[in-house]
Amino acid sequence: MVDIKDYGEYKTAWCPGCGNFPLLKAVKKALVKRGLEPHQVLFVAGIGQAAKAPHYLNANLFNGLHGRSVPVATGAKLANPNLVVIAESGDGCVYGEGGNHFLSAIRRNIDITLLVHNNQVYGLTKGQASPTSDQGFITKAQPEGVLQSPFNPLAIAIAMHAGFVARGYVGLEDPLVDVLVQAIGHRGFSLVDILQPCVSFNRVNTYPWYQDRCKPLPSSYDPTDWEAAIRLSQQWGDEIPVGVIYRNERPPFEDHFSALRKGPLVGQELDHGQLAKIIETYM
Amino acid sequence: MKSQQSSKQKIRREKKTALLTEGRFLNILIGGEAGQGLQTVGTLFAKSFVRSGFSVHVTQTYESRVRGGHNTFSIRAGSEKVLAGQETIDILIALNEETVDLHRKKLTKHGLIIGDGEWKRKEKNWIGLPLKEFGEKIYWNTACVGVAAGLIGLDEKVVAKTIEDTFGKEHSEENWKILNVSYHWLKEQALEWEKLPANPKPAKRLMMTGHEAVALGALSAGLKFCAYYPMSPSTSIAQTLIDWAKDMDLVIEQAEDEIAAINMAIGASYAGAPSMVPTSGGGFALMVEAVSLAAITETPVVIVIGQRSGPATGLATRTEQGELGFVVHAGHGEFPRAVFAPGTIEECFHLTRKAFELAEKYQGPMFVLTDHFLADSYRDMERMDISKLSFIRPNDNSSSVKTPYLRYRITKNGISPRLLPGLSEHLVVVDSHEHMENGHMTENLFLRPKMVDKRLRKGDGIRSEVIPPDFQGDKKADLLLISWGSTRGAIEEAAVQLRAGKKKVATIHFSQVWPVVPDHFVKHLEQSKKVICVEGNATGQFAQLIRRETGFVVQKRISRYDGLPITPEYILRHLQM
Numbered sequence: 001m002v003d004i005k006d007y008g009e010y011k012t013a014w015c016p017g018c019g020n021f022p023l024l025k026a027v028k029k030a031l032v033k034r035g036l037e038p039h040q041v042l043f044v045a046g047i048g049q050a051a052k053a054p055h056y057l058n059a060n061l062f063n064g065l066h067g068r069s070v071p072v073a074t075g076a077k078l079a080n081p082n083l084v085v086i087a088e089s090g091d092g093c094v095y096g097e098g099g100n101h102f103l104s105a106i107r108r109n110i111d112i113t114l115l116v117h118n119n120q121v122y123g124l125t126k127g128q129a130s131p132t133s134d135q136g137f138i139t140k141a142q143p144e145g146v147l148q149s150p151f152n153p154l155a156i157a158i159a160m161h162a163g164f165v166a167r168g169y170v171g172l173e174d175p176l177v178d179v180l181v182q183a184i185g186h187r188g189f190s191l192v193d194i195l196q197p198c199v200s201f202n203r204v205n206t207y208p209w210y211q212d213r214c215k216p217l218p219s220s221y222d223p224t225d226w227e228a229a230i231r232l233s234q235q236w237g238d239e240i241p242v243g244v245i246y247r248n249e250r251p252p253f254e255d256h257f258s259a260l261r262k263g264p265l266v267g268q269e270l271d272h273g274q275l276a277k278i279i280e281t282y283m
Numbered sequence: 284m285k286s287q288q289s290s291k292q293k294i295r296r297e298k299k300t301a302l303l304t305e306g307r308f309l310n311i312l313i314g315g316e317a318g319q320g321l322q323t324v325g326t327l328f329a330k331s332f333v334r335s336g337f338s339v340h341v342t343q344t345y346e347s348r349v350r351g352g353h354n355t356f357s358i359r360a361g362s363e364k365v366l367a368g369q370e371t372i373d374i375l376i377a378l379n380e381e382t383v384d385l386h387r388k389k390l391t392k393h394g395l396i397i398g399d400g401e402w403k404r405k406e407k408n409w410i411g412l413p414l415k416e417f418g419e420k421i422y423w424n425t426a427c428v429g430v431a432a433g434l435i436g437l438d439e440k441v442v443a444k445t446i447e448d449t450f451g452k453e454h455s456e457e458n459w460k461i462l463n464v465s466y467h468w469l470k471e472q473a474l475e476w477e478k479l480p481a482n483p484k485p486a487k488r489l490m491m492t493g494h495e496a497v498a499l500g501a502l503s504a505g506l507k508f509c510a511y512y513p514m515s516p517s518t519s520i521a522q523t524l525i526d527w528a529k530d531m532d533l534v535i536e537q538a539e540d541e542i543a544a545i546n547m548a549i550g551a552s553y554a555g556a557p558s559m560v561p562t563s564g565g566g567f568a569l570m571v572e573a574v575s576l577a578a579i580t581e582t583p584v585v586i587v588i589g590q591r592s593g594p595a596t597g598l599a600t601r602t603e604q605g606e607l608g609f610v611v612h613a614g615h616g617e618f619p620r621a622v623f624a625p626g627t628i629e630e631c632f633h634l635t636r637k638a639f640e641l642a643e644k645y646q647g648p649m650f651v652l653t654d655h656f657l658a659d660s661y662r663d664m665e666r667m668d669i670s671k672l673s674f675i676r677p678n679d680n681s682s683s684v685k686t687p688y689l690r691y692r693i694t695k696n697g698i699s700p701r702l703l704p705g706l707s708e709h710l711v712v713v714d715s716h717e718h719m720e721n722g723h724m725t726e727n728l729f730l731r732p733k734m735v736d737k738r739l740r741k742g743d744g745i746r747s748e749v750i751p752p753d754f755q756g757d758k759k760a761d762l763l764l765i766s767w768g769s770t771r772g773a774i775e776e777a778a779v780q781l782r783a784g785k786k787k788v789a790t791i792h793f794s795q796v797w798p799v800v801p802d803h804f805v806k807h808l809e810q811s812k813k814v815i816c817v818e819g820n821a822t823g824q825f826a827q828l829i830r831r832e833t834g835f836v837v838q839k840r841i842s843r844y845d846g847l848p849i850t851p852e853y854i855l856r857h858l859q860m
Binding site for chain 1: 491669716
C-alpha cells in the first residue's frame with residue numbers, strides 16, 4: 001500500500017506562506033488516494049515557482065522549458081500511455097507562454113492532467129501581471145494597472161468541450177484533493193485551475209480574499225450540463241465556485257492510434273519483414 | 284486514323300551518336316504549370332527508366348503555389364551512375380506552350396520538343412502531337428511521356444506496369460489506352476532517334492527521393508515517434524512516415540507549431556520512443572530553445588533541417604545551403620552535437636540512421652542537413668539488406684544500473700545511465716535547470732562545472748566517430764573542389780569532365796560537417812595547388828568553418844544562391860571566370 005511518506009518531504013525554495021505548500025500536500029494526498037506508486041507517475045513541469053513543485057516529491061519528473069510542459073507531456077503519454085502523466089505549472093507558463101499548447105491539448109483530449117497554480121501574478125520574475133490578473137491590477141511593471149481583460153481558462157476549456165474542467169482553491173483542502181483525485185482518474189484531458197495566493201507579489205487576491213469568495217459546488221450540480229458549465233465559468237467576484245465544473249466522456253487522443261493498441265511504443269520490436277515489404281514498393 | 288495519317292511528321296531526324304552506350308547521359312525536362320500532374324508523370328517516367336535498368340537523377344523546380352506558375356521535372360538518365368543534374372535538354376516535354384519558350388534555348392543540337400500539335404510551333408525539332416485525338420485532356424501528360432518513352436526505346440510494358448503501380452489497376456485503364464495510342468502514333472511517324480541500349484543493369488533497383496530515403500533510414504533505425512509542423516521541403520519526410528505509420532506502428536503527430544513538435548519529440552524520446560522532427564530553417568528557428576533542452580536533459584532527438592532560401596520566408600520552394608552556420612551553433616549554452624550533410628540518396632538513408640545511433644548513444648540532439656534540391660531529387664539506389672541493419676533499443680534494462688539510480692551519474696566518458704520512466708521502480712528525473720546527479724535542480728556552483736564537463740566529454744566520443752570526408756583524385760592535384768551536402772554529385776561530375784580534359788583535379792566531400800577533425804583532411808587541402816569550396820550560399824559558410832577549425836584559408840569559392848541547385852555546368856562556367 002502506498003503511503004504519503006513514499007512521496008517524501010523536501011526543503012523548498014518557496015516563500016513562507018506560499019500557496020504552493022498546501023497545493024503540494026493536496027497533490028500527494030490525491031496520488032495516495034488513487035493508490036499510485038511514485039514510479040507510475042510522471043510529472044512534467046514548465047518554469048516558474050509553481051513548476052518547481054514536482055521537485056519536492058518522489059516521482060518521475062521532466063522539468064522542461066517555460067510554457068512547454070504540455071507538449072512534452074503529450075509526447076511522453078503517446079510513447080507510453082501506461083504512465084500517469086501530470087503537467088504542472090503556473091498561470092503565466094500555461095496560459096501565457098504556452099497558450100497554443102493549452103488549446104491544442106484540449107482539442108486532442110490527450111489523457112494528461114494539467115495542474116495550473118493560478119495566483120494571478122508572476123512570482124519568479126518578481127511581480128509582473130499574468131494572463132489571469134484582473135483588469136486594473138497594479139504592479140511595478142503595470143503601474144497604471146493591467147490594461148487587458150483576464151484570460152478565463154475555464155470558459156475557454158468548456159467552450160472547447162475539454163474532457164474535464166475543474167477549479168480548486170488551496171484554502172479548501174478536501175474539495176481540492178477530491179477534484180485532483182477525479183482529474184487524475186479521468187480518461188482524457190483534465191484541467192485543474194487552482195487558485196492560490198502569492199504572499200509576496202499579490203496583495204489583492206490574498207487568503208482572506210479567496211476565503212470569503214470560494215464556495216464548493218453543491219452536490220446537486222451536474223458537471224455534464226455544458227450550458228450550465230459555461231454560465232458557471234463566467235462567475236467571478238463575490239462568489240467563486242470551486243469543484244468539477246464540466247466533464248464529458250470523449251475518447252482520449254491516444255485511443256485513436258493503431259500503433260498504441262498493441263501497447264506502449266517503448267519496447268516495441270522493429271518488424272524487419274514489414275520494413276522489407278515497404279522497401280519493395282520503391283522498386 | 285485519318286487524322287493520324289494527316290498529322291504524320293515530316294521531320295526526319297539524323298541518327299544521334301550513341302548517347303548512352305558511351306556512358307553519356309540523356310536529359311529530359313518536363314515543364315508545365317502546377318496542377319498539370321507533371322510530378323506524377325515525371326515520377327513514373329523516371330521509375331520506368333530505373334525499371335529498365337538505368338540510373339536516374341531528378342531535379343525539380345517549382346513555385347510556391349498549388350496551381351499555375353511554371354514548374355519543371357528534369358530526369359537525367361544514364362547507363363552508368365548519374366551523379367548530377369544537367370542544364371541542357373535532350374527532350375523537352377512541354378505540357379504548356381510557355382515551357383517551349385522558356386527552355387528551347389537549352390536544347391542540345393539534336394534535342395527534341397514534344398508538345399500539343401495545336402500550338403503549331405516552328406522550331407525545327409518540334410514534334411506536335413494530335414492530343415485531342417489521343418484522348419481526354421487529363422491524360423495528355425501521359426501521352427507526351429508515352430511518345431518520349433517510345434522515342435528512346437523504353438518498353439511500353441514497363442511503362443504500363445509503372446502506371447499500374449502508380450495509379451492502381453482501377454485507375455490505370457484510361458492511362459494505358461492513351462499510352463498505347465501514343466506508342467502506336469509514334470510507330471506511324473518517320474522519326475528516328477537514338478534508342479537506349481537494352482537493359483544494361485539489373486532492373487531490381489530502388490528509386491526514391493532524398494527525403495524518402497531520410498524517412499526510410501529513420502524507420503530502419505527504429506523511429507517510433509515523429510512530430511512536425513508542415514513546411515517545405517520537409518513535409519515530405521513526415522508524409523512518408525505517415526504513409527507507413529500503420530504498417531510500422533508509428534505515432535506521427537502534426538503539432539500546433541514547431542515548438543510543440545520538438546517538445547513532443549523530446550517527451551516521447553524521454554519515455555522511450557526513438558523520435559525525429561523534420562523541419563526547415565524557419566521552423567528550426569522556433570525549435571532552437573528545445574535543442575538546448577534536449578542537450579541539458581540529455582534526451583536523444585534527431586532533427587532534420589531541409590534548407591531553403593532564407594532569411595525568413597525567403598524563396599519558400601527553392602534550394603540553398605544557408606543554414607550550416609545556424610545549425611552548427613543553434614541553441615543557447617554549450618553542448619556537443621553532430622551535424623550530417625548527406626550528398627547522395629544512400630547517404631540520406633545511412634546518415635539518418637547514424638544520427639539516430641549517435642542521439643541514443645550520446646543522449647542529445649543530432650542533426651541531418653538536407654535541402655530543397657536533395658529533398659525532391661529522385662535517384663536510383665541499390666537495394667539494401669534490411670535484415671542486417673541494427674535498430675535502436677532505448678535502455679530499459681533497469682537491473683544494469685547501480686543504486687541509488689542517478690540519471691546524471693558523472694562518468695568518465697560523460698555518458699550517464701539512461702533509464703525510461705515507468706518501467707522500473709527507479710525514478711527518472713531530468714531537468715532543464717542545471718541539476719544534481721539525481722536530476723533535481725541545483726544552484727551548487729561547485730557541481731556546475733562538473734556537470735558542464737560531463738556533458739562536453741560526450742563530445743570526445745562524438746569526435747572519435749566522425750565520418751572522414753571522402754577524397755577522390757590525385758593527392759597532388761592542381762585543383763581541389765570541396766563540397767558538403769547536396770553539391771557532392773555536381774563537384775564529382777565536374778571533376779570527371781575536367782579530368783577528361785587532362786586536368787589534375789581532386790574532390791573532397793564532407794557528409795559530416797560538424798564536428799570536423801582537421802587530421803582527416805588538412806593535408807589534402809595543403810597538397811593541392813588550388814582549393815575551391817563549392818557551396819549553395821552567399822557567404823561561404825563551410826569555407827569559414829574550415830578556416831576557423833584548421834586555420835586553412837580557402838582561396839576561392841563558387842557560390843550559388845539564386846534558388847537553383849549547383850550543377851556541373853555551373854561549376855565549369857565559374858572555373859572559367
